[in-house]
Amino acid sequence: xxxxxxxxxxxxxxxxxxxxxxxxxxxxxxxxxxxxxxxxxxxxxxxxxxxxxxxxxxxxxxxxxxxxxxxxxxxxxxxxxxxxxxxxxxxxxxxxxxxxxxxxxxxxxxxxxxxxxxxxxxxxxxxxxxxxxxxxxxxxxxxxxxxxxxxxxxxxxxxxxx
Amino acid sequence: xxxxxxxxxxxxxxxxxxxxxxxxxxxxxxxxxxxxxxxxxxxxxxxxxxxxxxxxxxxxxxxxxxxxxxxxxxxxxxxxxxxxxxxxxxxxxxxxxxxxxxxxxxxxxxxxxxxxxxxxxxxxxxxxxxxxxxxxxxxxxxxxxxxxxxxxxxxxxxxxxxxxxxxxxxxxxxxxxxxxxxxxxxxxxxxxxxxxxxxxxxxxxxxxxxxxxxxxxxxxxxxxxxxxxxxxxxxxxxxxxxxxxxxxxxxxxxxxxxxxxxxxxxxxxxxxxxxxxxxxxxxxxxxxxxxxxxxxxxxxxxxxxxxxxxxxxxxxxxxxxxxxxxxxxxxxxxxxxxxxxxxxxxxxxxxxxxxxxxxxxxxxxxxxxxxxxxxxxxxxxxxxxxxxxxxxxxxxxxxxxxxxxxxxxxxxxxxxxxxxxxxxxxxxxxxxxxxxxxxxxxxxxxxxxxxxxxxxxxxxxxxxxxxxxxxxxxxxxxxxxxxxxxxxxxxxxxxxxxxxxxxxxxxxxxxxxxxxxxxxxxxxxxxxxxxxxxxxxxxxxxxxxxxxxxxxxxxxxxxxxxxxxxxxxxxxxxxxxxxxxxxxxxxxxxxxxxxxxxxxxxxxxxxxxxxxxxxxx
Numbered sequence: 167x168x169x170x171x172x173x174x175x176x177x178x179x180x181x182x183x184x185x186x187x188x189x190x191x192x193x194x195x196x197x198x199x200x201x202x203x204x205x206x207x208x209x210x211x212x213x214x215x216x217x218x219x220x221x222x223x224x225x226x227x228x229x230x231x232x233x234x235x236x237x238x239x240x241x242x243x244x245x246x247x248x249x250x251x252x253x254x255x256x257x258x259x260x261x262x263x264x265x266x267x268x269x270x271x272x273x274x275x276x277x278x279x280x281x282x283x284x285x286x287x288x289x290x291x292x293x294x295x296x297x298x299x300x301x302x303x304x305x306x307x308x309x310x311x312x313x314x315x316x317x318x319x320x321x322x323x324x325x326x327x328x
Numbered sequence: 329x330x331x332x333x334x335x336x337x338x339x340x341x342x343x344x345x346x347x348x349x350x351x352x353x354x355x356x357x358x359x360x361x362x363x364x365x366x367x368x369x370x371x372x373x374x375x376x377x378x379x380x381x382x383x384x385x386x387x388x389x390x391x392x393x394x395x396x397x398x399x400x401x402x403x404x405x406x407x408x409x410x411x412x413x414x415x416x417x418x419x420x421x422x423x424x425x426x427x428x429x430x431x432x433x434x435x436x437x438x439x440x441x442x443x444x445x446x447x448x449x450x451x452x453x454x455x456x457x458x459x460x461x462x463x464x465x466x467x468x469x470x471x472x473x474x475x476x477x478x479x480x481x482x483x484x485x486x487x488x489x490x491x492x493x494x495x496x497x498x499x500x501x502x503x504x505x506x507x508x509x510x511x512x513x514x515x516x517x518x519x520x521x522x523x524x525x526x527x528x529x530x531x532x533x534x535x536x537x538x539x540x541x542x543x544x545x546x547x548x549x550x551x552x553x554x555x556x557x558x559x560x561x562x563x564x565x566x567x568x569x570x571x572x573x574x575x576x577x578x579x580x581x582x583x584x585x586x587x588x589x590x591x592x593x594x595x596x597x598x599x600x601x602x603x604x605x606x607x608x609x610x611x612x613x614x615x616x617x618x619x620x621x622x623x624x625x626x627x628x629x630x631x632x633x634x635x636x637x638x639x640x641x642x643x644x645x646x647x648x649x650x651x652x653x654x655x656x657x658x659x660x661x662x663x664x665x666x667x668x669x670x671x672x673x674x675x676x677x678x679x680x681x682x683x684x685x686x687x688x689x690x691x692x693x694x695x696x697x698x699x700x701x702x703x704x705x706x707x708x709x710x711x712x713x714x715x716x717x718x719x720x721x722x723x724x725x726x727x728x729x730x731x732x733x734x735x736x737x738x739x740x741x742x743x744x745x746x747x748x749x750x751x752x753x754x755x756x757x758x759x760x761x762x763x764x765x766x767x768x769x770x771x772x773x774x775x776x777x778x779x780x781x782x783x784x785x786x787x788x789x790x791x792x793x794x795x796x797x798x799x800x801x802x803x804x805x806x807x808x809x810x811x812x813x814x815x816x817x818x819x820x821x822x823x824x825x826x827x828x829x830x831x832x833x834x835x836x837x838x839x840x841x842x843x844x845x846x847x848x849x850x851x852x853x854x855x856x857x858x859x860x861x862x863x864x865x866x867x868x869x870x871x872x873x874x875x876x877x878x879x880x881x882x883x884x885x886x887x888x889x890x891x892x893x894x895x896x897x898x899x900x901x902x903x904x905x906x907x908x909x910x911x912x913x914x915x916x917x918x919x920x921x922x923x924x925x926x927x928x929x930x931x932x933x934x935x936x937x938x939x940x941x942x943x944x945x
Contacts, residue, residue, distance in 0.1 A: 195643070195644075195662065196624075196642050196643045196644040197644060198644035198645075199624075199627055199641065199644050200624075200625070202627070203586075203625065203627060226644075230645075233646055234644070234645065234646055237629060237646040237647060237648075237803075238627035238628050238629050238647070239627070239628035239629060240586060240627040240628035241627065256930070257928040257929070257930060258908040258909070258928055258930035258932060259908075261908050261909045261928055262908045299908060299930035299931060299932045300906050300908075300930075300932035300935055300936060302908040302930070302932070
């Protein structure tokens with residue numbers, strides 16, 4: 167629940183959707199996983215306060231809710247960007263200066279390995295090898311591969327992805 | 329609804345009416361969609377509209393020939409259906425012009441034809457005689473690629489729900505006896521006799537019982553359950569309903585992995601339609617039998633394919649296996665007696681009830697009856713789905729159905745049963761496939777994935793790959809699996825990196841046997857299989873890695889060395905430019921050389937060389 171400057175409480179669309187979801191599953195045996203799945207669809211990930219609310223409303227201990235979240239690969243506790251950047255740091259890319267590109271990416275985006283920008287536009291990840299050694303250094307944004315990178319290319323590549 | 333007859337007559341009328349029209353059917357299973365089937369469908373519709381052709385369009389699921397996707401089937405009134413493969417939008421105009429307008433099939437694009445009652449065309453293989461299908465029996469997969477899975481009329485017109493109708497007129501015990509007589513064994517991998525399992529749940533005391541369908545198909549290289557769910561969802565539901573009636577359950581859950589959105593969509597649609605028509609719900613066909621079912625989507629955990637972990641997951645818990653006993657037959661979902669079977673097992677049930685247990689038992693070997701669906705992947709010419717009678721040999725599958733090894737390379741091994749299975753070498757090619765012979769050879773049936781490997785595959789690397797998988801997917805509940813798979817992986821990684829010592833082989837064997845005998849669930853108990861079978865059949869490769877520091881397949885990069893054949897190198901400098909580490913020296917028109925100390929073994933040079941002058945050994 168967010169508080170408006172005028173002091174009255176504002177309920178966002180997401181909160182309404184979450185409340186409907188919780189009401190639907192309140193008396194449903196084994197509803198925790200579907201609730202988490204649908205809550206993640208609403209929020210894009212599972213923020214702590216949403217997990218707390220789920221715990222309270224479904225009367226399931228928070229430790230158990232958290233345990234289920236961390237068990238399944240599908241659940242993300244941190245927001246993920248709309249565009250996933252996978253910077254290759256395999257041997258070939260390393261030798262050709264991949265880490266310089268990674269550093270430049272990190273500086274431009276203001277995040278490190280596994281980090282996501284505040285506007286949720288990008289998530290930056292290091293990967294071992296994407297099999298494009300002939301194009302080293304290289305990176306992937308979503309499904310597109312960019313190769314023969316120079317530090318000066320970084321800004322232009324990032325600008326292609328909204 | 330009191331009986332099926334009216335619906336069946338109406339369905340048959342609709343189903344047969346299609347024979348009087350020109351029909352174009354596009355295969356839109358997950359594989360067809362990934363290959364671009366939807367675009368082909370759009371292009372066909374647009375082209376047909378532009379030419380003002382009177383054509384019915386329909387969709388179907390995967391006919392099994394994944395290698396030929398996108399697949400399009402065209403039939404003219406009263407003529408044989410022709411199935412075309414590799415149809416991209418640029419071929420659409422040609423197909424319509426020649427086959428639909430000119431009434432002449434395009435033979436060079438045709439894969440097979442299905443004549444039905446019509447005269448076959450010359451020069452196109454009839455399905456049953458085509459190399460891919462000749463050794464197959466199509467029972468569970470009979471509707472795949474032939475009917476529209478989103479249309480219940482197609483299902484009923486092809487005998488659907490007749491098994492349920494017959495079952496509801498039988499005594500529950502008689503149904504179980506029929507399944508026992510058929511010899512059907514669990515198709516999810518374990519191979520437990522289905523009739524016996526049903527008997528346990530039938531005999532279990534309790535008012536409330538559950539039917540659960542395990543559709544959490546997680547083995548890399550296995551997609552038969554997805555194909556059956558996408559292609560024949562009603563058959564799985566019908567099988568579950570027959571089982572429910574036999575054991576006395578009134579509620580069912582299908583646990584389907586979230587990675588199969590199309591299967592979930594088609595199941596939801598099928599459940600909705602069946603409920604609307606009164607085939608599912610209260611007092612089904614006037615028998616007094618009530619049944620409802622729902623779908624539970626998985627959340628990404630391989631171990632949930634294990635039955636007790638799956639039950640925990642349905643209950644909303646972490647998907648970790650339970651200690652047995654008690655077995656699910658006595659205390660399963662919500663501690664109530666539960667019958668848990670795999671997708672393919674349930675899909676077999678309506679056929680067995682309709683045609684009788686004796687019919688089913690007439691196929692297969694003494695202890696493994698019926699047919700089994702396999703997924704053929706890896707380095708073979710024809711990848712896809714194949715249903716074969718039990719007892720067929722690996723050789724027939726790999727060389728007859730799958731069309732042999734790609735690029736004329738030599739066969740090396742076939743991995744049966746996913747990460748829990750084992751790798752079988754050339755000497756085992758004539759092994760008749762059934763549950764017991766595979767276990768005897770150190771592998772297992774698993775869900776039915778067959779990954780074929782050629783001479784360029786390193787068996788130590790394969791073992792490492794599978795251990796990496798099982799180690800990541802180990803739930804961590806029991807120590808042998810949690811710690812053991814991690815240690816196995818460490819040793820294998822060391823060997824692949826050329827740092828292995830000869831004692832490692834004995835350690836792998838001992839550790840593997842300990843994990844096998846002490847892990848809590850099927851995942852752990854079978855996790856060492858890839859290591860143990862490769863040690864059994866390919867020990868020389870382990871020794872080459874450890875003693876000679878050499879990878880015979882030229883696969884393990886750390887052990888590879890690159891060199892340039894001076895008689896083949898023409899001095900084009902392509903590799904010099906490609907090398908990211910500046911390890912290749914040489915001027916134009918003179919043979920180049922690789923400095924092994926600088927080489928980082930990335931292989932960029934081999935990909936660039938047009939003269940096959942660079943070798944990796």
